[in-house]
Amino acid sequence: MRPSPALLPAAPEDLRRALLAWYDGARRVLPWRAQAGETADPWAVLVSEIMLQQTTVATVTPRFADFLARFPTPAAMAAAPLDDVLHAWQGLGYYRRARSLHAAASAIVERHAGRLPDSLDTLAELPGIGAYTAAAVAAIAFGRGVVPIDGNVARVLARLLAHDAPLSPTKAEFRPAAAALAAPERAADLAQALMELGALVCTPRRPACAACPWGFACRAKAQGQAAELPGKSKKPERPTRYATAMLIEDGRGRLCFKKRPDTGLLAGLIELPTGPLRDRPFASEAALVAGLPAAHWVPLPGGVRHVFTHFALEVVLVEGRPAVPIEGGFFHGRDRLFELALPTLTKKLLRHAGVAV
Numbered sequence: 001m002r003p004s005p006a007l008l009p010a011a012p013e014d015l016r017r018a019l020l021a022w023y024d025g026a027r028r029v030l031p032w033r034a035q036a037g038e039t040a041d042p043w044a045v046l047v048s049e050i051m052l053q054q055t056t057v058a059t060v061t062p063r064f065a066d067f068l069a070r071f072p073t074p075a076a077m078a079a080a081p082l083d084d085v086l087h088a089w090q091g092l093g094y095y096r097r098a099r100s101l102h103a104a105a106s107a108i109v110e111r112h113a114g115r116l117p118d119s120l121d122t123l124a125e126l127p128g129i130g131a132y133t134a135a136a137v138a139a140i141a142f143g144r145g146v147v148p149i150d151g152n153v154a155r156v157l158a159r160l161l162a163h164d165a166p167l168s169p170t171k172a173e174f175r176p177a178a179a180a181l182a183a184p185e186r187a188a189d190l191a192q193a194l195m196e197l198g199a200l201v202c203t204p205r206r207p208a209c210a211a212c213p214w215g216f217a218c219r220a221k222a223q224g225q226a227a228e229l230p231g232k233s234k235k236p237e238r239p240t241r242y243a244t245a246m247l248i249e250d251g252r253g254r255l256c257f258k259k260r261p262d263t264g265l266l267a268g269l270i271e272l273p274t275g276p277l278r279d280r281p282f283a284s285e286a287a288l289v290a291g292l293p294a295a296h297w298v299p300l301p302g303g304v305r306h307v308f309t310h311f312a313l314e315v316v317l318v319e320g321r322p323a324v325p326i327e328g329g330f331f332h333g334r335d336r337l338f339e340l341a342l343p344t345l346t347k348k349l350l351r352h353a354g355v356a357v
């Protein structure tokens with residue numbers, strides 16, 4: 001059943017008309033966005049939507065064209081080893097997304113002859129494609145009348161409706177309003193206009209209500225509450241963990257690396273061999289190297305801190321002399337480090353040790 005337009009503070013057609021008129025003048029030129037009148041490449045839309053999750057437009061913009069040139073179609077990505085995709089993803093973080101994209105590309109080739117399916121439900125059946133991404137591709141690439149709800153869109157809708165509770169993880173509370181707003185006409189532009197409004201006008205801290213095309217209807221603006229909404233949820237505390245990483249060089253100046261397991265944190269990436277994560281700082285040099293293979297370990301002064309989503313990690317580097325064998329480890333030339341899919345933490349550690357990367 002179609003949700004009642006009465007959910008919205010103005011007629012949906014008036015909200016759409018005002019938003020699209022604003023978008024026609026304000027839309028940014030972005031490497032993944034089709035120009036007015038052009039049809040979007042569905043694969044490019046999928047790649048961009050996955051890249052833009054948890055990563056800013058400024059970070060994705062200079063990377064997108066090269067990545068798409070490397071993997072121009074689902075078939076090209078499906079034919080590539082996962083390691084190549086992880087390698088090309090370096091610097092974008094949240095590598096789980098690269099794995100999802102690779103899995104989705106394989107499924108598109110196997111189930112859909114290499115072409116993205118054009119229905120919301122079939123898109124949502126692809127591995128690693130959540131409700132938001134499926135809706136975004138359905139709307140932007142195939143003109144389906146759905147409004148995808150990401151963090152930006154949820155914030156705009158929360159303010160439009162004066163919804164003062166913190167956003168839920170799924171943002172499902174905004175589905176009725178998004179469905180009331182959706183329409184098949186200019187569906188791709190409507191979805192992108194709403195995202196653009198959240199990015200450019202209805203920003204988290206200082207919404208520019210005076211310049212907003214929805215100012216005539218917005219309940220948060222009318223109540224003088226725009227910047228306070230949506231309600232803030234208490235951020236969970238981020239604990240700090242501690243670890244020791246090993247810098248081991250063989251007689252040819254090559255460094256020892258190890259591939260991480262295929263599941264879990266930084267899955268499948270290459271790192272310096274690292275001891276187990278601990279909950280407390282190391283109390284002494286002896287504690288630092290306890291449990292590491294027997295060698296003469298020399299700690300490097302200072303350490304490296306890296307913040308993951310759920311915890312921060314402080315790592316001390318110890319240099320092993322002479323080189324000790326590490327189970328599952330392999331040596332790789334310093335001058336060819338670009339060949340390895342190194343996460344940011346490993347690059348920080350290498351730079352801390354004076355290795356150019």
Ligand code: SF4
Nearest residue numbers: 159202209212218226
């Ligand atoms: S009027 Fe202000 S709070 Fe309301 S949608 Fe526009 S920018 Fe956001």
